[in-house]
Amino acid sequence: xxxxxxxxxxxxxxxxxxxxxxxxxxxxxxxxxxxxxxxxxxxxxxxxxxxxxxxxxxxxxxxxxxxxxxxxxxxxxxxxxxxxxxxxxxxxxxxxxxxxxxxxxxxxxxxxxxxxxxxxxxxxxxxxxxxxxxxxxxxxxxxxxxxxxxxxxxxxxxxxxxxxxxxxxxxxxxxxxxxxxxxxxxxxxxxxxxxxxxxxxxxxxxxxxxxxxxxxxxxxxxxxxxxxxxxxxxxxxxxxxxxxxxxxxxxxxxxxxxxxxxxxxxxxxxxxxxxx
Ligand code: F6R
Numbered sequence: 001x002x003x004x005x006x007x008x009x010x011x012x013x014x015x016x017x018x019x020x021x022x023x024x025x026x027x028x029x030x031x032x033x034x035x036x037x038x039x040x041x042x043x044x045x046x047x048x049x050x051x052x053x054x055x056x057x058x059x060x061x062x063x064x065x066x067x068x069x070x071x072x073x074x075x076x077x078x079x080x081x082x083x084x085x086x087x088x089x090x091x092x093x094x095x096x097x098x099x100x101x102x103x104x105x106x107x108x109x110x111x112x113x114x115x116x117x118x119x120x121x122x123x124x125x126x127x128x129x130x131x132x133x134x135x136x137x138x139x140x141x142x143x144x145x146x147x148x149x150x151x152x153x154x155x156x157x158x159x160x161x162x163x164x165x166x167x168x169x170x171x172x173x174x175x176x177x178x179x180x181x182x183x184x185x186x187x188x189x190x191x192x193x194x195x196x197x198x199x200x201x202x203x204x205x206x207x208x209x210x211x212x213x214x215x216x217x218x219x220x221x222x223x224x225x226x227x228x229x230x231x232x233x234x235x236x237x238x239x240x241x242x243x244x245x246x247x248x249x250x251x252x253x254x255x256x257x258x259x260x261x262x263x264x265x266x267x268x269x270x271x272x273x274x275x276x
Pocket of ligand 1: 067133134
């Protein structure tokens with residue numbers, strides 16, 4: 001069962017930034033899995049603001065791997081995830097582009113998208129994977145029906161995802177049809193998963209993912225197999241959670257050693273084994 005923290009979007013961003021900083025203090029060359037889209041923007045802004053005020057831990061040695069990328073969009077396009085990650089993560093944190101990897105935006109018949117995972121493995125695996133959730137229950141771009149054991153691969157975006165993401169583009173037609181995404185099996189190998197969800201449009205998917213059956217029809221439900229998942233969600237996203245009273249109480253009454261998110265818990269751990 002995921003730890004569910006129901007709080008404001010702003011506080012969720014602060015708590016996640018605190019957690020990232022704590023990991024970096026424990027492990028200066030920590031490896032982050034970074035998401036794109038609207039959901040994680042507050043976290044990235046918070047980290048950037050702390051750095052601008054010289055308050056941030058030393059992130060100079062961290063590495064990061066993006067979850068996914070559109071296929072068929074030039075990498076220079078402002079909405080390619082190469083561009084988004086560069087704008088929201090790499091540059092504000094003062095990192096060298098080589099410290100941050102994004103899946104390829106062009107795939108030829110000879111390419112094997114799974115080779116992205118060789119790079120993740122070579123970096124020692126992902127310490128904290130940040131994920132958002134799609135209104136259809138996807139994480140990464142693992143659309144409903146994705147194998148729960150899937151690896152990094154080329155996928156076709158669902159119509160729902162393209163409609164949801166049309167707000168970043170001019171029209172629906174401009175939203176790419178394909179992507180490369182880390183698989184659900186890949187995501188499960190991260191040592192910790194932090195899932196963020198804000199707004200009522202995520203309420204149904206979140207309730208299905210955290211409290212429903214584990215099923216490829218709700219790809220995010222696979223996080224129920226992971227031992228260290230924290231979901232930071234706002235009231236609107238939490239509105240359909242059956243156990244929301246319990247989550248609120250458990251957070252309010254958390255043991256003193258856990259007054260700070262993950263306080264008292266070692267963030268660095270051996271890599272998780274492949275699969276589940
Ligand atoms: C983005 C990603 C997606 C988004 C999801 C929610 O890298 O992997 O799963 O997290 O589509 O998107 P937003 O945050 O824009 O609502």
